[in-house]
Amino acid sequence: MAVYQATTSAPVNIAVIKYWGKRDTKLILPTNSSLSVTLDQDHLRSTTTSRADPSFEKDRLWLNGEEEEIKEGGRLATCIKEMKGLRREFEEKNPSEPKLSSYFVHISSRNNFPTAAGLASSAAGFAALVSSLAALYKLPASASELSRIARQGSGSACRSLFGGYVAWEQGSKPDGSDSFAVEIAPQSHWPDxxxxxxxxxxxxxxxxxxxxxxxxxxxxxxxxxxxxxxxxxxxxxxxxxxxxxxxxxxxxxxxxxxxxxxxxxxxxxxxxxxxxxxxxxxxxxxxxxxxxxxxxxxxxxxxxxxxxxxxxxxxxxxxxxxxxxxxxxxxxxxxxxxxxxxxxxxxxxxxxx
Ligand code: PMV
The missing domain is CATH 3.30.70.890 (GHMP kinase, C-terminal domain)
Known part of the structure; x- marks a missing residue:
């Protein structure tokens, strides 16, 4: 039987222009644009494995080995739901693909650094979550598109989908469709x-x-x-x-x-x-x-x-x-x-x- 599983990792990013303030707390839309540098350190990464299986009875998530509740309407649930929505669209366009969007997922995420100590753990965490689901679902989505979903997990996470120098454009639309991350320059631009x-x-x-x-x-x-x-x-x-x-x-x-x-x-x-x-x-x-x-x-x-x-x-x-x-x-x-x-x-x- 086929195994549907993918593992990806995402690094932390540290802002040089800080995001602080939301104009929409549900969609996580910021009151100002921000800009960060994505670190390329092995020490500061989240690694996430996502698996979809018809035998799973609900979506479940473990952070550093401890199960976290996926609250209905909460940020984890929102990110998973949005990713399943993208998969559903993909399946509609590619009818021969397995219907993974209808399976529950199990997700395991590990940070190799202290969680919630001001080291941007949620940024790496939600970026790794979204990118592992994108890999599991084989989505053709761009990093900016995925950043719109990661943003709804933790604002700063949208910037961790890119390496190098990354801006999060605050956008102005009430639905958040223009609030996403864009690359200013890749890491190779300024290797020094x-x-x-x-x-x-x-x-x-x-x-x-x-x-x-x-x-x-x-x-x-x-x-x-x-x-x-x-x-x-x-x-x-x-x-x-x-x-x-x-x-x-x-x-x-x-x-x-x-x-x-x-x-x-x-x-x-x-x-x-x-x-x-x-x-x-x-x-x-x-x-x-x-x-x-x-x-x-x-x-x-x-x-x-x-x-x-x-x-x-x-x-x-x-x-x-x-x-x-x-x-x-x-x-x-x-x-x-x-x-x-x-x-x-x-x-x-x-x-x-
Ligand atoms: O994405 P959050 O909710 O973890 O907020 C991050 C806020 C700062 O790290 C202080 C600034 C930033 O832009 O990353």
Missing amino acids: MHALICVVSDDKKGTSSTSGMQRTVETSPLLQHRIKEVVPARMAAISKAILAKDFDTFAEITMQDSNQFHAVALDTYPPIFYMNDVSRAIVAVITEYNRIAKEKTGHLKAAYTYDAGPNAVIYTPKENVKEIIELIVKYFPQANTFSDPFGLFGAQGVGAG
């Missing part, structure tokens, strides 16, 4: 770019991005300013900087946007704190490192950014990686281990997964 992940803590985050965003949208006047006055210009400028491989501009905008995202979190009422004292100390070290570099060479050497957690991601040209690791290890001596409270995942290229 590296990302260092400094794991300050792998505890689960205190405020989930979903509840945090909602509170910010409801209470932060700074968010309204950011959406209207700041992000559109930054999206254009950083896209241009990426295409021109202009690291100074890329770094400056990346750090400014991380700062503003955390300012918006602080402007939320009650406030949200994702960075901690170690995160702030890393900002100080990188700021000083850049000040000295700028004085000597006229150029910046590194850009920090922080998501909804205390862990730092440092983007830097390859030539500086060793120096930055030495610097971090000097100021944070625990950093040369993978253990708490401060592990360093090391440095690798960013890009296509």
Whole structure:
């Protein structure tokens, strides 16, 4: 008997222009466009196996070996339903194909990094889920089409369907049909770019991005300013900087946007704190490192950014990686281990997964 099964993996992506705020919470439509770099690290991937079988009695999903409930109308159910819908269309066009859309699926997903610690686990998770179902169903869908479905699992997941430099266009249509990810440049465009992940803590985050965003949208006047006055210009400028491989501009905008995202979190009422004292100390070290570099060479050497957690991601040209690791290890001596409270995942290229 035929076995219908597919395994794929997806990497995490780390935004340099942050998505924070939904204009539609069900469809997951953002209040601003965002832009990220997809990491190409073996350390930070979700691997997902999907299987369809006529003997299955319901859709089921395991995350890191533990079964998760697929709530009706929830995000997992939505992604699975949308993918089955695409398969159904495919079967209608190709009547000789087996009717997999009518079978239940079993899905097993594993992250090789801490889940929900501000390391974009849901981005890799939903991207891997959607791409494994696309492989199982042999769908001819483009990455942008699949990104529209992954978006409904976790907004940032839509960007993990591409490698390299990826924009999520917010779109304006109420049905979300124009809110998807597009490639700005492949990883090979700027192979010199590296990302260092400094794991300050792998505890689960205190405020989930979903509840945090909602509170910010409801209470932060700074968010309204950011959406209207700041992000559109930054999206254009950083896209241009990426295409021109202009690291100074890329770094400056990346750090400014991380700062503003955390300012918006602080402007939320009650406030949200994702960075901690170690995160702030890393900002100080990188700021000083850049000040000295700028004085000597006229150029910046590194850009920090922080998501909804205390862990730092440092983007830097390859030539500086060793120096930055030495610097971090000097100021944070625990950093040369993978253990708490401060592990360093090391440095690798960013890009296509
Ligand atoms: O996709 P979510 O709900 O996990 O939100 C991600 C939000 C940030 O990571 C903080 C920013 C981003 O654009 O990835």
